[in-house]
Amino acid sequence: MxxxxxxxxxxxxxxxxxxxxxxxxxxxxxxxxxxxxxxxxxxxxxxxxxxxxxxxxxxxxxxxxxxxxxxxxxxxxxxxxxxxxxxxxxxxxxxxxxxxxxxxxxxxxxxxxxxxxxxxxxxxxxxxxxxDKLGSTFLLPVEVIPLAITPVMNKIEKLGGKPTLRMGVKKAGPVITDQGNMVIDVKFDSIDNPAELEKTLNNIPGVLENGLFVxxxxxxxxxxxxxxxxxxxxxx
CATH class of the missing domain: 3.40.50.1360 (Rossmann fold)
Incomplete structure (x- = not known):
């Protein structure tokens, strides 16, 4: 093998x-x-x-x-x-x-x-x-409380991101985390300052945590x- x-x-x-x-x-x-x-x-x-x-x-x-x-x-x-x-x-x-x-x-x-x-x-x-730069090949995951999905996606769009709700594979509907929340995957054209973006995203009300580990x-x-x-x- x-x-x-x-x-x-x-x-x-x-x-x-x-x-x-x-x-x-x-x-x-x-x-x-x-x-x-x-x-x-x-x-x-x-x-x-x-x-x-x-x-x-x-x-x-x-x-x-x-x-x-x-x-x-x-x-x-x-x-x-x-x-x-x-x-x-x-x-x-x-x-x-x-x-x-x-x-x-x-x-x-x-x-x-x-x-x-x-x-x-x-x-x-x-x-x-x-x-060479984060966000080149992988979308940035953001865990969001279900109630806040729409306002969070609107805020992320204003930051220049393109958010999509992560949907389940072999499951109808969205992916649900171990905490009972949803995940938005975000495409940014360029993540020039990961530390700053990590804090900015986490300061949006309704965001639990994002996938930048700085x-x-x-x-x-x-x-x-x-x-x-x-x-x-x-x-x-």
Whole structure:
């Protein structure tokens, strides 16, 4: 299988490289997404083998909670801890300053809460997620309270964005987040100042959180395929 699918193998190896950085006794933020799912799998394997002991996970979504239970990773809530050693998460875009766009899985609000509390955030991506400027390839997700959808979309249009309500796949109607809200995906022609836009969007009444993660990531682990073989490089 691995020889037939180098992309899957590369995602597995990036996920494993991140899992290998977790030390015994750590409290770990458990991110959401296809590459991070492999991280959770390898954390579970390290626990089972006894190589890793006494870790606790803080899930960022229903998906990561289900996977953690499946792989035997003990879970805690933010109410039960006073710090977090490390978080491992994916991203939809990464710029040269390690700023991110996240939210392809509509989990960015909980991800931002958990990721920003960690002493170190490791982001696992493949090289297709690297961009010169945020918003180049991916729309910016904004989580909105249902009551405020229309006024928020109107405000975003005045900021120069083109908002669309994210609709479900194999589900009639819009995507609903783990918090019971909706997601607007916004196309901006150019995101010149991610830090400023992050604050501006979050100040619109009815917006819970947006997918700009500015100054949060510490290390980016990038998976690439060269000559048909997976490689991992680090941006820190």
């Amino acid at each position: 691995s020889e037939q699918d180098p992309v899957k193998l590369m995602k597995q190896q990036v996920g494993k490289a991140a899992a290998d950085r977790v030390k015994s006794g750590s409290i770990v933020g458990l991110g959401t997404g296809s590459t991070t799912a492999y991280t959770l799998q390898y954390l579970g394997e390290r626990l089972q083998s006894g190589e890793l002991k006494d870790i606790k996970g803080v899930p960022t979504s229903f998906q990561s909670s289900v996977l953690a239970k499946q792989y035997g990773i003990p879970l805690v809530t933010l109410d039960e801890i006073d710090h977090m050693d490390i978080a491992i998460d994916g991203a939809d875009e990464v710029d040269p300053n390690k700023n991110l766009i996240k939210g392809g899985g509509a989990a960015h609000t909980r991800e931002k809460i958990v990721d920003s509390l960690a002493d170190q955030l490791i982001v696992v991506v493949d090289s297709s997620k690297l961009v 100054g949060v990531a510490d290390v980016i682990l990038v998976g690439e395929i060269k000559d048909g073989k997976p490689l991992i490089r680090e941006i820190s």
